[in-house]
Amino acid sequence: MADQKVNILLSAPATEEVEVDFPIPVRVAETTVLHPSAETFVPCYSEVSDNTPLLLSAQSPQLSERSLMVAPAVFNAGIIRLLVTNPSSNSEVLYKDQQISSATRLVESSAGTLAEASACP
DSSP states (O other): OOTTTOOOOOOOOOOSSSOOHHHHHHHEEEEEEETEEEEEEEEESSOOOSEEEEEEEOOHHHHHHHOOOOOOOOEEEEEEEEEEEOSSSOOEEEETOOOOEEEEEEEOOOOEEEOOOOOOO
């Protein structure tokens, strides 16, 4: 094992300034019933209109209180489908325009890797 090669990816911060406006609310696009002990793709939207990649950074505390979990995700604005897990034995409802998570912008390096956009000093 000592003779194996390990490639380590190094990345540099973006050289261009990126508009940082986080957290970005992610909301339910249409009322959705979450069946018990199941995962459901929930249609969602954000108020970001460009094609910047977004990272799901936090889920709503109201979902945690109901034991609902949103899977980590990276997505572009537009049609967003988030995987929500309902581990309980009861159906749960997510209502249209309800905020279920927050997202932050990502920037793409020249090598094609993604990193969180940070405020430039």
